[in-house]
Amino acid sequence: MIPWGASMLHAIVVLLVCQLAGETLAHFLALPLPGPVIGLMLLLAALLLRVPLPTETEGTADGLLQHLSLLFVPAGVGVVQQLDLLGAEGGRLMIVILGSTIIALAATALTFTWVAKLMGQDEEHGEAAE
Amino acid sequence: MTRFVDLWVYLSGTPLLWLTATVVAYVVADAISAMLKRNPLANPVLLAILMVSSLLLISKTTFPAYFAGAQFVHFLLGPATVALAVPLYRHLPEVKRALVPMLSALLVGSVTAIASAVVLARYLDLNQAATLALAPKSATAAIAMGVGEKIGTNPALVAVFTVMTGITGAIVVTPLMNLLRLKNYAARGFAAGLVSHGIGTARAFQVSSLAGTFAGIALGLNGLLTAILVPLLLPLLLK
Numbered sequence: 001m002i003p004w005g006a007s008m009l010h011a012i013v014v015l016l017v018c019q020l021a022g023e024t025l026a027h028f029l030a031l032p033l034p035g036p037v038i039g040l041m042l043l044l045a046a047l048l049l050r051v052p053l054p055t056e057t058e059g060t061a062d063g064l065l066q067h068l069s070l071l072f073v074p075a076g077v078g079v080v081q082q083l084d085l086l087g088a089e090g091g092r093l094m095i096v097i098l099g100s101t102i103i104a105l106a107a108t109a110l111t112f113t114w115v116a117k118l119m120g121q122d123e124e125h126g127e128a129a130e
Numbered sequence: 131m132t133r134f135v136d137l138w139v140y141l142s143g144t145p146l147l148w149l150t151a152t153v154v155a156y157v158v159a160d161a162i163s164a165m166l167k168r169n170p171l172a173n174p175v176l177l178a179i180l181m182v183s184s185l186l187l188i189s190k191t192t193f194p195a196y197f198a199g200a201q202f203v204h205f206l207l208g209p210a211t212v213a214l215a216v217p218l219y220r221h222l223p224e225v226k227r228a229l230v231p232m233l234s235a236l237l238v239g240s241v242t243a244i245a246s247a248v249v250l251a252r253y254l255d256l257n258q259a260a261t262l263a264l265a266p267k268s269a270t271a272a273i274a275m276g277v278g279e280k281i282g283t284n285p286a287l288v289a290v291f292t293v294m295t296g297i298t299g300a301i302v303v304t305p306l307m308n309l310l311r312l313k314n315y316a317a318r319g320f321a322a323g324l325v326s327h328g329i330g331t332a333r334a335f336q337v338s339s340l341a342g343t344f345a346g347i348a349l350g351l352n353g354l355l356t357a358i359l360v361p362l363l364l365p366l367l368l369k
Contacts, residue, residue: 015209022212032357034272036211037350043215047139064206065342068154068332069175071207072296074200075271076179077152077186079293082286096264097291101298102300104268104325105306108239108348115231118367120350121346 240295298325
């Protein structure tokens with residue numbers, strides 16, 4: 001077995017190897033899924049099959065997801081550079097995006113809750129608000 | 131002054147400067163968000179983007195020069211996607227139990243996200259290119275841009291709408307769900323990830339790990355479904 005230590009470095013190795021394997025599979029099998037998503041499935045499979053992983057894997061994954069917001073900053077800055085694409089319709093575009101976002105959020109969450117209720121599942125599982 | 135200029139020339143040629151600026155802007159934005167008790171309007175992604183964009187404008191830095199440094203942060207999106215397996219594994223019993231509600235919400239949400247955007251755009255008389263580019267806006271950027279190319283609109287415009295939808299959803303999701311009196315954090319997270327992909331998922335993880343897990347699932351599933359549905363629904367919506 002692999003002599004995993006309790007270091008974050010080993011956890012990063014696990015994440016990178018899963019992503020690399022995912023990219024490789026996606027490429028060779030011409031899968032319609034992005035490589036990192038296949039990497040996610042591979043790591044999930046490893047967890048379910050109780051493959052020995054570094055003890056820090058959970059902590060490192062949690063740490064990365066805790067600050068997921070940070071990772072969208074570079075792409076967001078790129079978008080700000082292209083805001084002139086919106087042109088004269090900018091105001092109306094924002095109305096469409098705001099309206100559609102609100103409608104879709106409500107439709108999704110209400111459907112989820114209604115179906116869960118129909119199936120007799122309790123509504124309030126999960127943690128309290130922040 | 132010339133010494134400062136020399137230093138600037140030297141630093142702006144290395145990736146370190148904009149990498150550091152990106153992380154510092156986020157740390158400051160996150161502190162402001164914490165100070166304002168995580169008020170959704172003080173969205174850390176939006177604040178950090180505004181700070182960095184102002185710096186680029188003031189220093190007349192081009193985006194490629196910025197991205198030479200920021201790419202290291204951007205790269206981590208891949209490993210972070212893989213990392214979603216950990217909370218998914220942890221919450222697997224809840225996820226299995228919610229399979230039917232989840233798939234129903236996926237179908238309704240995905241169709242609503244596409245149709246409401248196209249119908250509203252036509253109602254407000256937006257140009258054809260923008261109307262098309264709005265259709266895949268709830269899918270994660272890489273998928274949305276691919277769909278944009280397929281339906282013959284500008285992928286750069288699609289990327290702009292995608293990020294705007296991400297930030298808008300991350301800001302409105304908490305007040306909207308409170309208004310609707312929805313207390314099911316699986317449902318709230320699922321909606322955030324479905325409509326606002328990664329940025330919504332990041333917001334959901336700020337609220338709770340359960341909400342974040344369901345957001346991550348929704349982000350993946352709706353990416354796939356949007357790619358399938360947009361080409362099918364567009365001819366009906368544009369009639």
